[in-house]
Amino acid sequence: MPHTAPCLSQDHLLLTCADMARADAWAVSHGVPGVALMATAGKVVCDAIRARWAPRPVLVLCGPGNNGGDGHVVARRLHEAGWPVRLASSVPVAALQGDAAHHASRAGEILAIEPLSDALLDGAHLVVDALFGAGLTRLFDGPAAMLLRQARSAGLPIVAIDVPSGLHGDTGADWGATPADLTVTFFRKKPGHVLMPGRALCGEICVRDIGIAPEALATAARQTWENAPVLWCDQWAHPSAPAVRPGMVASGAIHKYVRGHTLVLGGAVMTGAARLSARAAARAGAGLTTLLVPRQVWPVYAGGLLCGMVQPLDDEDADAVAAAWSRQLGAMKWHSLVMGPGAALGLPGDDAAATLRTLVVDALLLADGRGVVLDADALTAFEREPEALFRALAGPAVLTPHEGEFRRLFGAGSGEDKLSATREAARRSGAVVLHKGPDTVIADPEGRVVVNTNGPASLATAGSGDVLSGLIAGLMAQGLPAFEAACAGAWLHGEAARAFGPGLLADDLPEQLPAVLRRLWG
Template sequence: MNTGIAASLALPDVSAALGHERTDAATFGSPSALLDVRQMGEVDRLTIAAGTSGIVLMENAGASVACAIIDRFLPCSVTVLCGPGNNGGDGFVAARHLVDAGWTVRLALLGSRGALKGEAHHHAERWSGPVEPLTPAALIGAELIVDALFGAGLSRALDGAAAETLAAASQRGLLIVAIDMPSGVMGDTGEALGAVAAHLTVTFFRKKPGHLLQPGRSLCSEVVVADIGTPPSVLATIAPATFENGPALWLAQLPRPTEGGNKYTRGHALISGGYPMTGAARMAARAAARAGAGLTTIAVPEIALPIYAAALTSIMVSPIAVPEQFAQLLNDVRVSAFLLGPGAGVGEATRGRALAMLSTGRATVLDADALTCFQDDPLALDHAIAGPCVLTPHDGEFARLFDTDGDKLSRTRAAARRCGAVVVLKGTDTVVAAPDGRAIINANAPPTLATAGAGDVLSGIVLGLLAQGMAPFPAAAAAVWLHGAAASAFGHGLLAEDLPDLLPRVFQRLRHTLDAEGNALCKQWS
């Protein structure tokens, strides 16, 4: 069994948060929900209003940090760096629990103990050890540092003694454990303003977008989400619309073969293949077929027929000599989804085919050159989208069509809202956004996916799922996760052309995924 895939599948059963119903309380209670800094503040307020005091929440938070440290590291000398707010209060609690467990602990505070307020003041008073000023001198003799300076509570660049001390800790190679977020990483965006990398980040109740968006994700390293007594029911009031991607979100909607079906009931995917760049469309076609499409056809220029036909067996190749032949393929009602872009070339012919596909109102995936064709008139693409549609740009293609101001999550949401399509902004932290504001952030993509043609395979997986009738948003989310899981299954030396044939292994694992109660989450699919 591949441990990488198995670990990725260790998810509890939740409602299909990516489906059309958004009012189900279980959806909002999903462990995959991501909360921004404002929403987390509201969660704390609702929890306190429901009867759990802020003092108890801080006690539980600091204790969970100490437990995470004790579980992962051998006893050593620790310096806890505390800030002037609640993150610092968590640090005081963590320090106390580590001392109780027999660890050697020093505590350094930014500011004075007397200036602390509320719960932080309460827990600072319970600390019986000395409190040093926050300077690099506090690191002398330390082997592990607890960053309890600001967490996600900072909205500016880290500076002064805090920046100097954390930089010194990083330069000395000390282990760093961050409470909530590494100080200097923005919780909503993952932007790093003076932050240094932690070896472990302990956050509470739910992750924030900044735990998954780069560079925050890399700076957080391992992220532990601790239960500090916040009732999941508070999420029904928050109604989160952002989730960490994973099978529990879309597995129930994943297409499956049915008794009595045939190749057409399983979906007919049509790809417009290019010339002389033929490899991209061929990889996309294999991916669509491996994703489950019952029939996959590539429409190719007549001159390219020998190349495509020699390289493909189960994929049908249809030569196109005149535009009318392409129109006939589009009019075939048995074709359930289209893909244009991989190897298509940038020009009026590709633009015309994109508009023709979109005009059918059937599910369409546009990638690569099919997006660049609209760089001089992006609104023409927006106006042409009349049915289910998924756009899969990388950063460069995105910049040609959409506003690049703001963080990745906000930009992708705004693009989807503007054009009326699901937008997949690719990268190590791929974001998928729907026009209604729902979004997922994907975190299972290994570095080996940074290889030529990987994006073509992704668009093919999306196509294969759409062809089988899966809705655009969950189809895109599922495709992105499957893409990452397939790459993880292979490891180093991955080529994009390896990916389609790795998909059956991932599907096999999905069929045996269990929910938290030990029941087959997808028994109806197996």
């Protein structure tokens, strides 16, 4: 059944360029003139600059459209506040139209508007990029782009209006943008503000109100969000009062099976990966975790776990492993399953991949509505026949590929922008797809997409993906739907890394979760 919790959050919606144009049009049609919207946009940019820098010589570079119109307001406002301002336009003022022409005329009454030239940077201590907004879809080059690059090389702070010129607002693609120190945008962020490399190019991002009422969001597709607890917290019962599972008697008693039981398939070689997943599932709130591991390495796992259980799988040959796997899944009471982290079974080459494919398909058939998280080896095993995996995905499932695994599993379609590619992958597979990276993108088959932005670079360490898989499975064990569990897991993963700081190892992540959860539930 579709879940609509994210639609409750308007603050975290991401608007495409077309959505923003419709919101602007809605505001105009409801009594806010375009000239007033532009005046307010320029004012809030001016206010953001004055809040961060003391008065200094400023160069404002304006382009031919509304972005340039905003820049003319900024120049006038800064001049009126006593700042030394130099104003330049990439086109003759006579060529401007509409609201931009109006505000250029007002700025021209008190400031000289110069053509672009190398001499403009002489004496400048700050540059405002008001050349092109988020809708630019061609290479940004020529004298204007060269000026910005020279300003950057000279170490001058750059403030971008809406987006750095050359950054595509819908995809985050770099079409020749120069990085900004501050980007001021309006009403809501765009996907390009949160997708890489756009997020890195924007520097600090400020979103400011310019007089567009929230009701204007009714004109947007409302399918893409920036990750935040408000999107999924309502779906997650507080640990002190877990939700009653379907078919259970509402006795009020709380025990480990009410909180959920997570199974983790462990391998014979990378034994740490599965243990990290199990630890994370437990820290996320699962009441019980069990590792199913090859019998030959059972002592390694059993000696390394204190709060979980370890069950051996017969491993004489591929048939024995598959039979033991089905027997265990059928006999045990469980609510979620992690497959993939370090799942090499110790079998000969081709046998290992074929057996893992068999185990995954069997697990999906036996899941019967229970959550399954597939990562790493469980995805790589299907790289030559991904449709076999997609056919087996019938219940709640989360796939967590990194970029290489994503390309191998989804092929040519992965060449699109990350938002579109992940949305198409979820539709094609029928599963929630969590496409990992510095801009982790999470999509479900219904078309909803969330971009996670709180993960620091320190998460690029061995084993952190195994922790993420365990977090998601632990949340699904407690009853979170697959999409919300993936979003919550990604956010908790990022917060745990931020809480630890420099020197992070994957082992440290689960131990940060109690403090993160205290803040979340507080």
